Amino acid sequence: MDLVEIIKALGDENRLRIMNLLLDDKLCVCELEAILDLNQSNVSRHLTRLKNAGIIKSQKKAQWIFYGLNDKFKSENELLVNYLKNRFASEEFTNDVSRLKAYRESKFTCVDIRSNTQELNKELFRIFEED
Amino acid sequence: MDLVEIIKALGDENRLRIMNLLLDDKLCVCELEAILDLNQSNVSRHLTRLKNAGIIKSQKKAQWIFYGLNDKFKSENELLVNYLKNRFASEEFTNDVSRLKAYRESKFTCVDIRSNTQELNKELFRIFEED
DNA sequence: ATACTATATGATTGTATAATCATATAGAGG
């Protein structure tokens, strides 16, 4: 819960993209993988870094490990969380939110992610093809 | 003014110590050097990094360059600034504030810093010797 | 002009860390 460690843990583009999604949702590794288009190992390491800094927590459900904001972090760093929420309004982050939204509105769940990558990606990108 | 660059620029212990002092003061390089007990080159590079991220600005006065918070940054990142102010209440940062206070209350100015290092340091540490 | 001061910056070294591939682990489901 050290300030320097918190700020360092947040000082990476991919970890900020992850934080953007986890600020109001819980997602497992393979969902983050699909939505952010990063590989499994990479996502896992970024999540570990955020968890070690006390920013997020993990919870196992069946074979998946879901990550979400750590409540203690949230309450002790409210201003920072609100700041990030505001800054995440910019385009580089809202695209990811759109993809998360498309995923939530699709018929897919994390069960399908690896078996149906192509079809899922069609769904995730659908929102961008509307013009 | 990119979010990632701002967070990265803040993700260093010495730069946070500098920010702590610059949040409500303007200081030149040699003053920061003396108060934080870091060498000139090191302080200069950290200041450059913070300046490049748009967090602080510099202003020349005679032979000194004074650094202070960038007003645009301050207004566009108010929540972050307030968050930092709160977190700077912890001991690792308040010691530096004590040293800054001792310096302000001393007879010294940045003119004296290099010529009178020993005597100045006595002043800066005076506050800790009171027990 | 000369010496000195404040700051910046080139060059170097060591360390941290991001990305990636391959593999380990652990659990789920046939």
Place this chain on the structure above:
DNA sequence: CCTCTATATGATTATACAATCATATAGTAT
């Protein structure tokens, strides 16, 4: 039991960056 899946982690490589020393620059003071 065997296979498949989700995740973590060892090993490696490439890159970023902090610290430091030495030097450059630019301006002040004599």
